[in-house]
Amino acid sequence: MAVARILFPMPLPEPFDYAVPEDLDVEEGSYVAAPLGKHQRLGIVVEMLGDEAAEGRTLKAVSEVYPTPPMTKAMRDFLAFAARYTVSHPGHLLSMALRARAGLLPSATETVFTATGETPPRMTEARAKVLDVMAAADDPMTAAQIAEAAGVSSGVVRGLAEAGALRATDVPTDPPFPPVNPDLPGATLTAEQAEAATELCAAVREDIFHTFLIDGVTGSGKTEVYFEAIAETLRGDPEAQVLVLLPEIALTQAILSRFTARFGAAPAPWHSGLSDKERRRTWRETAHGRARIVIGARSALFLPFRKLKLIIVDEEHDGSFKQEDGVTYHARDMSVMRGKLEEAVVVLASATPALETVVNAEMGRYTRLKLSARPGAARLPDVELVDLRADPPAKGMWLSSRLVHEMRATLAAGEQTLLFLNRRGYAPLVICKACGERLKTPGTENWLTEHRYTNRLVCHVTGYSILKPQMCPHCGAADSLMGVGPGVERVAEEVRVLMPHARIEIFSSDTAQGGDATRGIVERMENGEIDVLIGTQIVAKGHNFPNLTLVGVVDADSGMKGGDLRAGERTYQLLSQVAGRAGRAERPGRALVQTYAPDNPAMLALADGDRDGFLQIERDVRAELGLPPFGRLAAVILSAPSAEMVDQAARDVAALAPNGQGIELFGPAPAPITVLRGRHRRRFLVKSPRNVDLSAYMSAWLGKIKLPAAVRMSVDIDPYSFL
C-alpha cells in the first residue's frame, strides 16, 4: 500500500504518514481528509512514498480525496519557502492557502425557472401573476424569488412547472466567472507606453520568470500598460491565469470597472470585504483554473492557482502589502518568489517605487520600464511648499492664508479641491482643561481620538471606544475635555466657516463605510457635486477626478515623526501620490504642501519633483547604517501579562542568542507600543549583513527557546512597522 505524507493546516512541526487505500486516487498535492486525533481533518499530500514505506508500520488510512485539482508543485514549494523565510510552521502557511474550505467541494445547486411561453390548461389569478412576473424578468429566478415578486405561494410556481408553463433548471449557486476577452480594444498607447508594453508582452511570450518595474509618474498609464501584458497572457495560453495585487483601499469600483471595460467581464475578487459565498467561489474557480484574472489584496497571493503566468503588484511601494499579524510577510517580495517558482512574469508598478525595488532594478535583478509623462494634455501638478513658520494659520485653525486663497480661487473657477490629512476624526488628542490629563486607552499609553461625527473617543491602535464623557474621568471637572490638534472633521468645520457656500464632504473610513457609501462620494466628486473633499489616505489612491485641480496637504509633517527608518520615504510616497490626484485631465493641477520643515529632504524633493535625488539621499543613509536593502533586519516581540514576566522572558531569550557572523542584536527594549491589550511588550531588533541567511539564524535561535505559556513571541522578518 502506498503511503501519503500529509501536511495539515495547523501549527504542527511536521507532516504525518498515512496509508492510501487502493480505491482512492491520491497523488502529490491532493487535498484529502484523514483522521487526526478524534477528527477527520483536511490536509495536503506533500509527498508520496512507495509501498516499502508502509512496511512494519501501522498507519491510519486516508479517508477521502476532495474533488479539487491537486495543489501544484510550484504552490507547495512556495508555501514551504514562505514558511522557512518567515520562520513559521509550514502548516500555518498552508492554512493561509485554505481560507475558503467550502471551495473544495463543488458548488451547491438550486432550481431556477424560466417561462416556456406555453399557457397552462387551467389559469388562476395566482398563476397569472406569476406569468406576469416571469414575462418581465430578465434572468431565471428561484421559486422563492418568484413567489415573493408575485405575492403568491411557491406551490403555485411548482404547479406551473408541472403544467409545462415554466421550465425548471438546476444551476450552481456559485457559478463560474464569466469568460474574459483579451481581444477587446485597449487605449491607443503613446510611444513610451507602447515600448513598455512590448517588452512585457515579449517576456510573457517567452514564458519565463522575469521581474519588471513599471516606474511611471502618477497618471502616466501604468494600468493601461499592464493591461496589455494581461491580454497577452490570456491570449497566449487558454489555461494561463493572472493575479493582480492592489492595496486593499485601492480595490475600488473604479478599478474593477476599468477591468470590466477592458476584458469584457469583471475579474474574480479577493479581499477582506467578501462574503463567505464570494470567497469560496473565487477560491474554487482559481483552484480549478477557471478564474483567469484574480484581483485582490495581499492575501490573494496565497490562492492555489493552477497555472499562474503573470503577477502584477500595483502600488508596489505600499505599506499595506506587509502583513503584520500572524505570519508576517511582504506580499511584494513574496510575489517575486512565487513568480520564480511558477516561472511567471512579475510586474511591479509604482510612481514612487520602494528603495528596495529601485536598488533591485539597478542591480539588474528587475528590468525597469520608465513612463515619464502623462498622456495627452494632462500635466504633472506643480508642487509648492507652504512654510507654516512664515504663514502660520490663526490659533485653533489649520489652513494657511496661502492655501485658503487658492481654495477660493479654485472654487471661483468652478474646479475642485482635495484637502489631505491623514487623521480620522475631529482631534487626535483629548485633554482636560482643568487638570491637564491626556485621555488614554486604559492600561496603555495610546491617546484617544475625538470623533464628533459619532460623539465618541476612539483608540486607533486597539479599537477601544467610549461615548465622550461629560466629566473628566481623572478630576471630575464638568465640560473640561478639549480636543487638541486637527482631524478631518475639524478641518471640515474650518472650511465651512471660511467658504460657507462650498459643498464640503469628508472621505475617511468613518464616513465611507461599505461600498455604497464610498461609491456615493466618488460619484458625487466625479459629477462635480462636491467642491472641497477632505480626506484621509483613502483618497490618495486610484481615483481619477477630472475636475480636481488643487490638492492641499494640511500637515505634511505628521508622518515624519516616530523614528521609523522608512518615515521619510513613506511621507514622500504618500504625498506624491496625493499630489498626483490633481490635474489628471485637461486642466492643470497644483499641490500646496503645508509644512513646518520645508528644508527636510523629503519636502525639498517633493517640491522639485526630484524623486531620484531623494532616493539617492535615502540610499546613502541606509547604506552607511547597513539598513535594508543593504543589510537585513528582523524583529522579535515578546509579550506577557506583567512587566516582570516579560522582562524575565526577554533575558532568557537574549541569553540563547547564538553568535553569528556580523549579526548585531539590539534590545531587549520596551516596544514602542509598550502595553497592548493588557500585555507588556519587549522588542529585539536583529541586524545582519545582506549575505547572511537571517531566517536560518532566527529559526536556529528561536527553536531553542521554551517559554512559559503566558508569554507570547512573534517574529517579523524584514519589519516595516516598528511597533
Ligand SMILES: Nc1ncnc2c1ncn2[C@@H]1O[C@H](COP(=O)(O)OP(=O)(O)OP(=O)(O)O)[C@@H](O)[C@H]1O
Ligand atoms: N494612451 C492613452 N490614451 C488615452 N487615455 C489614457 C492613455 N493612457 C492612460 N490614459 C488615461 O489616463 C488616466 C491615467 O492612466 P492610468 O490610471 O493607467 O495611470 P496610472 O499610471 O496607473 O495612474 P496612477 O497614478 O493612479 O498609478 C486614465 O484615465 C487612463 O484611462
Ligand SMILES: [Zn+2]
Ligand atoms: Zn481633569
